[in-house]
Each structure stands twice: as structure tokens, then as C-alpha cells.
Amino acid sequence: xxxxxxxxxxxxxxxxxxxxxxxxxxxxxxxxxxxxxxxxxxxxxxxxxxxxxxxxxxxxxxxxxxxxxxxxxxxxxxxxxxxxxxxxxxxxxxxxxxxxxxxxxxxxxxxxxxxxxxxxxxxxxxxxxxxxxxxxxxxxxxxxxxxxxxxxxxxxxxxxxxxxxxxxxxxxxxxxxxxxxxxxxxxxxxxxxxxxxxxxxxxxxxxxxxxxxxxxxxxxxxxxxxxxxxxxxxxxxxxxxxxxxxxxxxxxxxxxxxxxxxxxxxxxxxxxxxxxxxxxxxxxxxxxxxxxxxxxxxxxxxxxxx
Numbered sequence: 001x002x003x004x005x006x007x008x009x010x011x012x013x014x015x016x017x018x019x020x021x022x023x024x025x026x027x028x029x030x031x032x033x034x035x036x037x038x039x040x041x042x043x044x045x046x047x048x049x050x051x052x053x054x055x056x057x058x059x060x061x062x063x064x065x066x067x068x069x070x071x072x073x074x075x076x077x078x079x080x081x082x083x084x085x086x087x088x089x090x091x092x093x094x095x096x097x098x099x100x101x102x103x104x105x106x107x108x109x110x111x112x113x114x115x116x117x118x119x120x121x122x123x124x125x126x127x128x129x130x131x132x133x134x135x136x137x138x139x140x141x142x143x144x145x146x147x148x149x150x151x152x153x154x155x156x157x158x159x160x161x162x163x164x165x166x167x168x169x170x171x172x173x174x175x176x177x178x179x180x181x182x183x184x185x186x187x188x189x190x191x192x193x194x195x196x197x198x199x200x201x202x203x204x205x206x207x208x209x210x211x212x213x214x215x216x217x218x219x220x221x222x223x224x225x226x227x228x229x230x231x232x233x234x235x236x237x238x239x240x241x242x243x244x245x246x247x248x249x250x251x252x253x254x255x256x257x258x259x260x261x262x263x264x265x266x267x268x269x270x271x272x273x274x275x276x277x278x279x280x281x282x283x284x285x286x287x288x289x290x291x292x293x294x295x296x297x298x299x300x301x302x303x304x305x306x
Contacts, residue, residue: 014065021061025054048102048130098130100147110157115225117156119149122225138225159223163198166219166232170239171212173249178205178213181248185217188242194234195221201235212251 029050036046105128110116114125116135121143123135132144158164172181182203189201198220207214217239221231243250 010068010070014068017065017068018061021058021064024061025057028053028057048098048105097132097147100151101128101130103151104128104133104147109155114160115158115223117158119145119153121145122158158225161223163220164223164228166221166228166235168217168219168232168236168239169206170215170217171209171251172215172243173212173251176213176248178215181215181243181246184246185239185242188238189217189219189235192234192238194231195219198222198231211253212249 032050032053033046104110110125110128110133112125112127115123116125118133121135121137123137123141123143125133126136126142127134128147130147132146133150135143135145137143172178182205185203186201189195189203192201195201201217201219203215203217205213206216217235219231219235221228240250
């Protein structure tokens with residue numbers, strides 16, 4: 001096309017169209033950012049929307065300007081459409097993460113400063129950009145989680161509420177007064193400074209174990225990770241010290257050896273919890289059936305005495 005045939009007025013009109021497009025894109029961008037706060041829209045989401053709007057307005061202004069210069073834009077738009085499809089296919093992961101960023105910021109399951117667990121990673125959200133959710137782990141490492149991965153996998157927001165609950169299981173011996181144990185532990189835990197301001201703790205009996213009676217302390221604490229770790233540590237120490245002061249035993253795993261009667265000590269029955277195994281007389285047998293190092297098998301030909 002010979003641009004010398006284009007009148008000066010057409011050049012002026014095309015230039016004016018481009019300037020108007022730039023001005024409108026600027027106004028739209030400012031309007032989106034201004035409306036973000038009243039609409040409670042996150043800043044990152046406002047940036048993404050404003051960039052998309054500005055690009056669309058500028059492209060439209062360019063097309064109108066070319067038409068005023070008598071440029072046939074139909075073939076150009078067709079070529080751009082085919083090229084756009086090819087680019088979209090090649091950049092599918094990038095575009096997917098961009099869409100994921102928009103969805104995350106529109107639905108707002110997480111925000112900057114939240115402490116989350118996703119894709120096997122835990123930490124504090126420091127950024128949500130067009131490609132990834134950026135975490136700072138509790139060990140000080142920076143981790144980038146692709147937005148699509150965050151949307152596809154389970155996402156736990158640990159700080160969505162002010163408090164969360166932790167279970168601390170433990171055992172007491174079978175001769176323990178369970179109601180008295182509950183009373184003293186509940187009192188100690190509810191008076192604990194580390195749990196102050198949170199819903200009250202309680203202690204429950206949950207079952208009968210191989211070595212003792214199963215119990216669990218259910219404590220509520222503030223959701224922030226470092227505070228919760230301190231609260232859990234203080235609670236566990238308090239449980240241990242309270243039981244020790246009250247003379248309540250936390251049982252160890254037990255192994256009982258029964259020598260067979262009426263079998264001339266030909267066999268020994270070993271009970272480990274609910275599992276039983278047989279071994280030669282006089283032997284302490286491990287769970288895998290082998291003799292322990294503290295005792296040795298009876299030599300061949302030697303009789304055992306009762």
C-alpha cells in the first residue's frame with residue numbers, strides 16, 4: 001500500500017484515534033484501581049484486570065486507526081487470530097497459571113500473610129502473582145507454587161480463623177483413676193498461659209491400648225504457626241509434669257514371657273501386645289522370632305531344670 005496517497009486529514013484522524021485510545025486506557029486503569037478498595041478487590045487482581053483492559057482498548061484503537069488509513073484489517077485480524085491460537089497452545093501452562101491467579105484473587109481462599117499448607121509445602125503467603133503463589137516456609141525458604149497446582153490440590157488455610165485445635169494423645173496405666181486424671185489435667189490446661197484467650201481445653205478417654213488406657217487432650221490455641229508450636233509444647237510438658245506430680249504412670253510398651261506348663265518346658269509363649277510367638281524353652285524371643293542377645297539357646301543334649 002502506498003501511504004503517500006493518504007490525505008493529511010486521515011493521518012490526523014488516525015493519530016487522534018490512537019491518542020484517544022491511550023487516554024481511555026489510562027482512565028480505565030485508574031478507575032479500576034480506584035474501585036478496588038470499595039469492592040474489596042485485592043491489589044494484584046486489580047492490576048491483572050487493568051492490564052487486560054488496557055491491552056484490549058489499545059488493540060481496538062489501533063484497528064480503528066488502521067481502518068481510517070484505508071488499511072484492510074480483515075486479513076490482519078485473521079492472521080493474528082491464527083497466530084494467537086498457536087501462541088495460546090504453546091503458552092498453555094503460562095496462560096493457565098495466569099487464569100489461576102485471577103481465580104485465586106477473585107475467590108480469595110488465601111491472601112498475603114496467610115499461613116497455608118498446599119502441595120506438601122507449608123509457609124506464609126508473601127505474594128500471589130501471574131505465575132505462582134510465593135511462600136516463605138517456617139524455615140525461611142522461599143517456595144513458588146504454580147497457581148494451577150494450588151487450585152488442583154487440597155489447600156489448607158491455617159490462619160483463616162483466629163484459633164485452631166490440636167490433639168495430644170497419651171496413655172495412663174490401667175489402675176489409674178480416670179475421672180480424677182481428667183479433672184486435674186483439665187484444670188492445669190485451662191490455667192495455662194500458652195492457651196489463654198482460646199476456647200477451653202478438655203481431656204477425653206478414647207480407648208484401651210495394649211499397654212494402657214488411651215486418652216487425648218484437645219487444646220485450642222492461636223492459629224499462627226510459631227505460637228501454636230509453643231502452645232503445643234507447653235501443653236505436652238504440663239501433661240507430663242501433672243501426671244508425674246499425681247503419681248500417675250505413663251506406661252511403656254510391655255512384653256510378658258509365659259513358660260508353658262505340663263510341656264516339660266518344651267516351649268515358651270511370648271506375648272507382645274496382642275501378638276504371640278513360640279520359641280525354645282528358656283528363650284526370650286523377639287517379635288520376629290529370633291532369640292535376644294541377653295540369653296542363648298540351651299546346648300544340645302543339655303536338659304533344662306525347672
